[in-house]
Amino acid sequence: MFHSLLKFATVTCLALSANAARYPSFGTLQTTNSSGVLNVAINNTFSPINLFDFHVAADLANLIETLQANDTDIRVVVFSSGNKDFFIAHFDINFVLPGYGACFVSLLWNITQLPQATIAAIEGRARGIGNEFIMACDMRFATTAPSVLLGQIETSLGVIPGAGGGLYLAHEIGRGRALEYVLSAQDIDGATAERIGWINRAFPTSSALADYVQTLAARIALFPPAGIAAAKKEVDAVGRPSKELFIRKSQDVFDVLVGTPAAQELEEKLIALTHNQSIGPLELSYGTEVFELYK
Ligand SMILES: *[C@@H]1O[C@H](CO)[C@@H](O)[C@H](O)[C@H]1NC(C)=O
Ligand SMILES: *[C@@H]1O[C@H](CO)[C@@H](O)[C@H](O)[C@H]1NC(C)=O
Ligand SMILES: *[C@@H]1O[C@H](CO)[C@@H](O)[C@H](O)[C@H]1NC(C)=O
Ligand SMILES: *[C@@H]1O[C@H](CO)[C@@H](O)[C@H](O)[C@H]1NC(C)=O
Numbered sequence: 001m002f003h004s005l006l007k008f009a010t011v012t013c014l015a016l017s018a019n020a021a022r023y024p025s026f027g028t029l030q031t032t033n034s035s036g037v038l039n040v041a042i043n044n045t046f047s048p049i050n051l052f053d054f055h056v057a058a059d060l061a062n063l064i065e066t067l068q069a070n071d072t073d074i075r076v077v078v079f080s081s082g083n084k085d086f087f088i089a090h091f092d093i094n095f096v097l098p099g100y101g102a103c104f105v106s107l108l109w110n111i112t113q114l115p116q117a118t119i120a121a122i123e124g125r126a127r128g129i130g131n132e133f134i135m136a137c138d139m140r141f142a143t144t145a146p147s148v149l150l151g152q153i154e155t156s157l158g159v160i161p162g163a164g165g166g167l168y169l170a171h172e173i174g175r176g177r178a179l180e181y182v183l184s185a186q187d188i189d190g191a192t193a194e195r196i197g198w199i200n201r202a203f204p205t206s207s208a209l210a211d212y213v214q215t216l217a218a219r220i221a222l223f224p225p226a227g228i229a230a231a232k233k234e235v236d237a238v239g240r241p242s243k244e245l246f247i248r249k250s251q252d253v254f255d256v257l258v259g260t261p262a263a264q265e266l267e268e269k270l271i272a273l274t275h276n277q278s279i280g281p282l283e284l285s286y287g288t289e290v291f292e293l294y295k
């Protein structure tokens with residue numbers, strides 16, 4: 001199954017950023033823009049669990065390409081989700097294949113390098129590349145709702161977080177805690193994530209989250225863009241892993257592990273147990289349901 005998809009996946013990956021930017025509509029990304037703040041709602045209508053698949057990746061590549069051109073009109077980008085149960089469930093497991101991880105790593109690396117300030121306003125689950133996506137943003141805010149569950153689930157699938165999840169977490173929450181979560185594939189809730197520094201803050205309600213994030217974004221967007229971009233670079237000099245580490249890690253380690261029989265078997269089992277990534281116990285409560293994969 002996986003080998004038959006390999007060619008298609010490679011080709012599609014190369015085409016990720018080939019389309020001309022389709023501002024302000026990016027298909028799976030709904031955007032609104034006012035006073036220097038671009039709000040982007042991730043709403044993958046091809047997936048009930050807001051999967052990070054090729055639709056989302058291609059739309060994000062287009063959006064990022066536009067933002068990379070130093071559009072000084074936009075100074076802050078706020079990412080939220082059109083699916084209140086899933087911010088981004090995880091990567092589409094049908095396409096976890098050797099040889100093209102670098103493409104998604106490049107996409108997330110590009111988010112870290114944007115001149116605009118980036119904020120994730122998180123409602124719902126963000127696991128695997130979903131968590132790596134929020135970590136690639138400059139700031140993370142969430143709610144304390146039970147639907148907010150973050151996690152790096154890759155070790156339980158025989159691979160590693162391939163787009164910097166371990167690197168980001170080691171930096172934000174420290175080595176011991178990063179390993180606690182990365183090795184166990186446990187979920188973390190909003191309140192605990194706030195307490196240990198995985199996210200900036202967790203709010204009791206959606207509206208409190210939205211109010212805080214929009215006020216913060218509007219405030220930052222008043223300031224000159226050159227200063228925003230330069231301040232990010234200064235913080236990142238000690239606050240982000242280097243590009244070499246970030247990219248090489250994915251290519252060398254992730255791609256080797258993905259090709260192992262253990263990983264392929266676990267991925268096929270996940271597809272079967274979730275009925276091809278539909279809403280169900282495993283997608284809703286991966287942290288407690290992961291044992292189903294090992295029965
Ligand atoms: C943002 O909106 C302004 C008008 O309010 C428009 O001129 C500009 O092109 C928009 N920018 C983007 C990136 O959508
Ligand atoms: C945008 O600004 C950054 C500095 O923040 C610079 O490195 C980059 O070359 C600029 N890109 C374009 C397309 O002008
Ligand atoms: C997301 O897409 C669905 C299906 O098209 C739509 O019903 C829903 O209103 C969208 N949500 C948001 C927040 O745009
Ligand atoms: C990331 O940005 C670079 C330009 O800095 C571009 O060449 C590359 O295609 C982008 N990656 C993706 C996956 O869009």
Ligand SMILES: *[C@@H]1O[C@H](CO)[C@@H](O)[C@H](O)[C@H]1NC(C)=O
Binds near residue numbers: 094
């Ligand atoms: C599962 O869903 C993917 C899209 O995510 C699709 O490409 C694939 O054909 C589906 N597989 C099955 C067995 O239905």
